[in-house]
Each structure stands twice: as structure tokens, then as C-alpha cells.
Amino acid sequence: MSDKPVFVTQPYLPPLEEFLPYLEQIWANKILTNGGVMHQQLEKELCAYLGVEHIALFNNGTIALLTALQALRVAGEVITTPYSFVATSHSLLWNGIKPVFVDIDPYTLNLDPIKIEAAITPQTTAIMPVHCYGNPCAVESIQKIADNYNLRVIYDAAHAFGVEDVGGSILRHGDLSVLSFHATKVFNTFEGGAIICPDAKTKQRINHLKNFGFVDEVTVVAPGINGKMSEVNAAFGLLQLKHIDLALARRREIDRVYREGIRGMKGISLVEGVGQATANYSYFPILVEADYPISRDELYLQLKKKDIYARRYFYPLISEFPMYRGMQSAQCNNLPVANEVAKKVLCLPIYPDLSKDELDRIIDALKVE
Numbered sequence: 001m002s003d004k005p006v007f008v009t010q011p012y013l014p015p016l017e018e019f020l021p022y023l024e025q026i027w028a029n030k031i032l033t034n035g036g037v038m039h040q041q042l043e044k045e046l047c048a049y050l051g052v053e054h055i056a057l058f059n060n061g062t063i064a065l066l067t068a069l070q071a072l073r074v075a076g077e078v079i080t081t082p083y084s085f086v087a088t089s090h091s092l093l094w095n096g097i098k099p100v101f102v103d104i105d106p107y108t109l110n111l112d113p114i115k116i117e118a119a120i121t122p123q124t125t126a127i128m129p130v131h132c133y134g135n136p137c138a139v140e141s142i143q144k145i146a147d148n149y150n151l152r153v154i155y156d157a158a159h160a161f162g163v164e165d166v167g168g169s170i171l172r173h174g175d176l177s178v179l180s181f182h183a184t185k186v187f188n189t190f191e192g193g194a195i196i197c198p199d200a201k202t203k204q205r206i207n208h209l210k211n212f213g214f215v216d217e218v219t220v221v222a223p224g225i226n227g228k229m230s231e232v233n234a235a236f237g238l239l240q241l242k243h244i245d246l247a248l249a250r251r252r253e254i255d256r257v258y259r260e261g262i263r264g265m266k267g268i269s270l271v272e273g274v275g276q277a278t279a280n281y282s283y284f285p286i287l288v289e290a291d292y293p294i295s296r297d298e299l300y301l302q303l304k305k306k307d308i309y310a311r312r313y314f315y316p317l318i319s320e321f322p323m324y325r326g327m328q329s330a331q332c333n334n335l336p337v338a339n340e341v342a343k344k345v346l347c348l349p350i351y352p353d354l355s356k357d358e359l360d361r362i363i364d365a366l367k368v369e
């Protein structure tokens with residue numbers, strides 16, 4: 001059995017020689033960014049692959065989140081989840097918006113729709129839910145609340161590449177959805193991201209915003225930002241797309257082996273997919289319960305000693321970081337479920353190149369007496 005370190009994730013890299021022709025084309029074109037051919041081609045291919053109408057590529061998911069909020073002129077207060085990566089609520093602070101944290105559902109670990117209405121105030125303008133681990137949010141209940149109160153919905157769909165519900169892509173819900181193509185994600189462009197939007201007009205506004213607000217050589221219509229994806233990143237995305245089905249199939253198999261190996265282990269609960277017709281197996285979270293022989297943190301350290309680097313996603317909660325913890329909605333008693341889950345969760349390694357040996361080693365290491 002190999003004993004080399006196993007990290008929580010490892011980026012999927014197609015063979016280097018397959019990337020070289022793309023680079024040669026970029027060298028020949030001498031167009032490196034600003035919506036070049038690779039960029040245009042990737043937008044087209046991603047729309048087809050994801051089953052969406054309009055996509056605007058970005059240099060990363062965080063700038064895409066900032067721009068999505070700008071595009072809809074969201075202000076005031078936005079309801080969001082504390083159980084996510086910090087970029088979700090940081091994007092609100094960067095726009096001068098006050099995040100209002102609402103607790104999560106104990107099964108999906110996504111924003112609990114039953115608790116949203118109580119957090120709405122006259123200042124609330126939008127909801128920013130996260131499809132955490134690629135598990136779909138309660139999209140219909142959230143939309144109903146948004147419609148009743150005339151709120152916008154921007155999904156942080158950073159984990160949800162390729163996820164579908166029975167009606168199609170999960171990315172079609174809400175006003176906008178934002179993807180991350182960071183190196184750690186199921187589909188990566190080294191760094192990258194995208195906004196999925198419902199119509200050409202919104203996409204045009206987003207395109208202006210991601211290019212400093214420029215409409216043409218001499219006209220600037222908004223205080224935009226530089227959110228453009230470069231040609232090298234877009235080219236890598238085109239190559240990744242050729243391999244994505246294989247990568248997802250491998251993840252599905254790893255997820256199956258984990259579930260088979262872990263189900264029935266006393267004190268470990270699995271997070272079940274809810275509502276997706278097609279999952280992407282982007283993470284493998286387990287919950288270490290009180291009847292497991294050791295605590296979550298002891299297990300985390302024990303795995304580390306065996307060179308298995310699991311991660312406590314999402315701990316600490318966003319609401320625990322200094323720029324948030326003074327807020328009323330960040331208090332522990334407002335977020336009992338999120339606080340409980342953050343103490344129990346551990347994400348196990350999952351990535352296409354994880355070997356059978358490594359998987360067995362991880363499952364064995366969970367068998368603690």
C-alpha cells in the first residue's frame with residue numbers, strides 16, 4: 001500500500017502535450033485576453049455542456065460574485081448562509097451590503113427556507129444561497145419567498161458545476177448563478193469563474209461590468225472592474241471539457257466506494273444528495289457524531305498523522321470571522337444547526353486520480369476503536 005500524502009483534493013490536469021496545440025494557437029493569434037477566440041469558444045461550449053443559454057466567463061468566482069451583485073444593483077441587506085467559503089459573504093461586504101445570516105437545514109446543509117422570512121426587513125433586497133457541496137438548495141421555496149417580497153436571488157453555485165435537477169441545470173434557478181473554476185473545483189481553469197444569466201441583455205451588462213464598464217473605445221457606462229478571463233485560462237477550460245465526463249465518472253465511483261465502506265460505521269453520518277438528478281461528487285463530507293469513539297478534531301489529527309489531509313469545510317463558520325461575528329444574525333443562538341454541523345464535519349479526499357489503494361487506506365483509517 002502506498003503511503004504518500006493524500007490531500008483533500010488534487011486538480012485534474014489533462015496530459016500536457018494535449019495543451020500545447022492550444023498554446024501554439026494563442027501564440028499565433030497574439031490575442032491574450034479581452035474576449036478572444038478561446039474565450040468565445042469556451043462560453044459556447046460551456047452553454048452547450050451545462051444546458052444554459054447565457055454564460056459570462058470571469059477571472060475567478062469571487063469577482064464574478066461581486067459583479068453579479070453590481071449587475072442587479074443589489075444593496076442594503078442580503079440573506080445568506082454562514083455555512084460556506086468566506087467569499088460568499090465577503091462579496092457582500094465588498095459591495096457595501098450587510099449580510100444577514102440564516103441557519104441551514106440539517107439534511108441539505110443549505111439555507112433553511114423555513115427560516116428565511118423571519119430575517120427579511122425593509123432593507124432586504126436579495127437572497128444569496130449556496131448549493132453547498134453541489135447539493136441543490138430548496139430552489140422552489142426560495143423563489144416563492146423572493147417573489148412574495150420582491151427580492152433578487154443570486155446563487156453562489158461555486159460547487160455546482162454540472163449539477164442537474166429533474167428540470168435541467170441547477171444553474172437556471174434564481175436571477176443569476178455564479179460558478180468558480182478554481183483549481184480545487186470539479187471543472188477548473190487554474191483560476192476562473194462565470195455568471196449564468198437568463199437573457200442577452202443581462203449578459204451584455206455583465207460583459208460591460210467585467211471590462212471596466214467599457215461599451216466601446218470611448219464610452220464607459222459603469223464603474224466596472226477587470227473580471228476578464230485570459231485566453232490561456234479559457235484554452236485550458238476547453239481542454240478540461242474534453243475530459244470532464246471521465247473525471248465526473250471517476251468521482252462518482254469514489255463516492256460509491258466511500259459510501260459502501262463507511263455506511264454502518266458507528267458514529268459517522270453521511271450527507272445524502274437531495275434533489276439532484278445529476279450530482280457532481282465535488283466533496284465527500286462526513287459528520288462525526290457524538291457516538292464515534294473520538295472527536296472530529298481528534299480524527300482530523302489522527303488522519304493527518306497518517307498523511308491523510310482531510311479538511312474541516314466549513315469550520316469555522318463565516319459568522320465566526322472577526323468582520324462578521326459582531327453582527328446580530330451571526331450569534332450562535334441564531335445559527336444552532338450551522339454551529340452544530342461545523343463541529344462535526346470533515347471532508348474526505350476526493351478527486352479523479354485518487355487510487356483504490358489510497359481510498360482503502362482512508363476508509364481503514366476511519367475504523368477507530
Ligand SMILES: Cc1ncc(COP(=O)(O)O)c(C=O)c1O
Binds near residue numbers: 062084085130179
Ligand atoms: C462557495 C464558494 N464561493 C465562492 C468561492 C470563490 O471562488 P474563487 O476561488 O474562484 O474566487 C469558492 C471557492 O473558492 C467557494 O467554494
